[in-house]
Amino acid sequence: MSPKSPKRVTVYLLSGFLGSGKTTLLTKAIDHFTEAGRKPAVIMNEIGEVNLDGQLVASEVPMSELLGGCICCSNRGDLGLALKELVTDEQPDLIFIESTGIANPMEIIDEVTDASLLLPVELKAVITVVDAPQLLELSRTSRGKTYRLMQEQIRCANLLLLNKTDLLQTEALQEVDALVREWNAFASVHYTVFSQIDMRLIERLEEEDTPQPSAGDVHEDAHQKQDHVHDHEHHHEHDDHKHNNHNHNHNHASQVEHHHSHSHVMAYTHFFERAVDSQAFEEFVSKLPQEVYRAKGILSFSDTSSRFLFQYAYREMDFVKITPKGVVPDVAVFIGENFSKDAVRTELLKLEAAADSVIK
């Protein structure tokens, strides 16, 4: 390991499955560190083409965006480049990397540790947010690919949030707790609602001089696990990957073949041409196929005056009034596995057409 210099910028990796509560944690952490006089910066990775989570982060926080693909299968070097630009242009005290919910944390750990050989950055901790009800249900039922990915995200964490505990009874929570501790006896585990955690726990991770989730350790573990997940992995063509950092725009279209555990995850981004009826939209969302497990968007409705940030995670829907930063189109991103993008698109076009005919 390289010797520590006092000027190294702390990097935290926020991991956790889609919709587990990472952005909810991020906004709280940013508020905390900003109030404490520190300067946080953010690297956001989204599978969709627009950064909706970024809308929730204060505009003065320097942010780099890796859009349109998953960080862990991006062009190798994109993340390093984003770190370099933030460190050079913004001189933050700490950087939070929010990965997509389908990211394999090992790859990101590897890339950040690689970057730390060249840049004054140091990965201090992996913080994993667990959707406790979802993990429990998967452990009792399918134990498929998502379950295995959650397991990997949990295994490499230093700090674990068992989130959405408001949706679980005590016994169920104990069951999840036992599962998580079996996979990771090293991390401290905290029960949270809306990712509410004592931020001193995160500060302490920065102060600790303990060995961090070293890519070496984790990879050894990962290699052992490769055997287990092998039959679920497929060669995978990379998506076009956009990296926007302030005024810098890098578009990469990499077509590299690579082993992946989430090759079937796909996103459909719908740009609305007109406002739709709010009830009709809610009904559409409630009828989304099971394969669509995450959606979010910024929407105007024909029957409301405000705009809304829309969230759908693990079958729960949420609409919050929002005044977007900058010019943001009405847009929604649907994420899932093997669903028909065409079917989703057709339904949304129908909603738009219906709204249109009401106006006429």
Ligand SMILES: Nc1nc2c(ncn2[C@@H]2O[C@H](COP(=O)(O)OP(=O)(O)OP(=O)(O)O)[C@@H](O)[C@H]2O)c(=O)[nH]1
């Ligand atoms: N009931 C309940 N809902 C929660 C809790 N924490 C977060 N949510 C909701 O879950 C949804 C997803 O939360 P986010 O913080 O956006 O999740 P995320 O991990 O950033 O999602 P991705 O970026 O898509 O991976 C939002 O609607 C949150 O309000 C919780 O403890 N309980």
